[in-house]
Amino acid sequence: MSPLARLVALPVRAYRLILSPWVGHGCRFQPTCSAYALEALEKHGGVRGSWLALRRIARCHPFGQSGYDPVPEPRRRGRT
Numbered sequence: 001m002s003p004l005a006r007l008v009a010l011p012v013r014a015y016r017l018i019l020s021p022w023v024g025h026g027c028r029f030q031p032t033c034s035a036y037a038l039e040a041l042e043k044h045g046g047v048r049g050s051w052l053a054l055r056r057i058a059r060c061h062p063f064g065q066s067g068y069d070p071v072p073e074p075r076r077r078g079r080t
Helices: 003-023 033-059
Strands: none
């Protein structure tokens, strides 16, 4: 994980440690938003991973969808 991604992951880890036990386990998506955020940061780095995590959190509302929503694979650069 890049240094920026590690820095951005700190609030997510703090949420999982401190707030998540009090909020409950009523996640609409699989994997949970916090697990999605950590995986996105690991796969895509600090900037794109943060963007993907914020988009996911924005989709998590009572009128939104639910179900399996994996982190997209990183785009390949260059020729294939």
